[in-house]
Amino acid sequence: MGSHEENLKGNREYAEHFTLGHLPTPPAKKLAIVACMDARLTVEQILALKTGDAHIIRNAGGLVTDDVLRSLVISSHLLGTRTYYVIQHTDCGMLTFTDQDLRDQLKAKTGHDASHLHFHTFSNLEESVRKQVETIRNYPFLIPGTDVHGFIYDVHTGKLQEIAEGEACAASLSS
Numbered sequence: 001m002g003s004h005e006e007n008l009k010g011n012r013e014y015a016e017h018f019t020l021g022h023l024p025t026p027p028a029k030k031l032a033i034v035a036c037m038d039a040r041l042t043v044e045q046i047l048a049l050k051t052g053d054a055h056i057i058r059n060a061g062g063l064v065t066d067d068v069l070r071s072l073v074i075s076s077h078l079l080g081t082r083t084y085y086v087i088q089h090t091d092c093g094m095l096t097f098t099d100q101d102l103r104d105q106l107k108a109k110t111g112h113d114a115s116h117l118h119f120h121t122f123s124n125l126e127e128s129v130r131k132q133v134e135t136i137r138n139y140p141f142l143i144p145g146t147d148v149h150g151f152i153y154d155v156h157t158g159k160l161q162e163i164a165e166g167e168a169c170a171a172s173l174s175s
């Protein structure tokens with residue numbers, strides 16, 4: 001059986017035992033999470049969340065792009081979230097190539113000029129997490145005073161490490 005058929009069979013089985021039709025739209029934990037799309041991160045499992053608990057916004061890297069900010073505005077103003085987590089992770093694919101590498105590859109594979117495309121690759125994980133947190137904190141259209149936390153998830157241990165602001169945190173990470 002091919003993977004597509006397997007997936008659809010999986011849904012039929014899921015729907016047979018489905019009991020979550022009563023859930024309201026606003027997330028029960030008033031939490032929104034921005035996380036990398038990496039297949040090794042099951043965000044709900046990492047934080048022991050249940051369906052209905054949180055908004056989970058995912059993309060390559062777990063980066064706070066314009067589209068993520070769009071989702072966070074809706075999440076906070078219309079659906080009541082007040083805590084935001086950014087979760088990036090060790091061994092992230094985004095650390096392994098540059099925007100230019102991928103542009104060159106696309107040009108070679110498709111024949112189309114890709115020089116206008118941005119992939120937002122990064123070379124320092126901790127710095128990237130801080131940058132995403134700052135972007136959320138500084139965005140003027142979110143609700144002031146909301147809680148924003150940044151984490152690195154270790155794909156080999158399953159542990160989350162919180163990335164604090166400033167120098168103190170860099171010291172604790174290297175120890």
Ligand SMILES: [Zn+2]
Nearest residue numbers: 036038092093
């Ligand atoms: Zn990743």
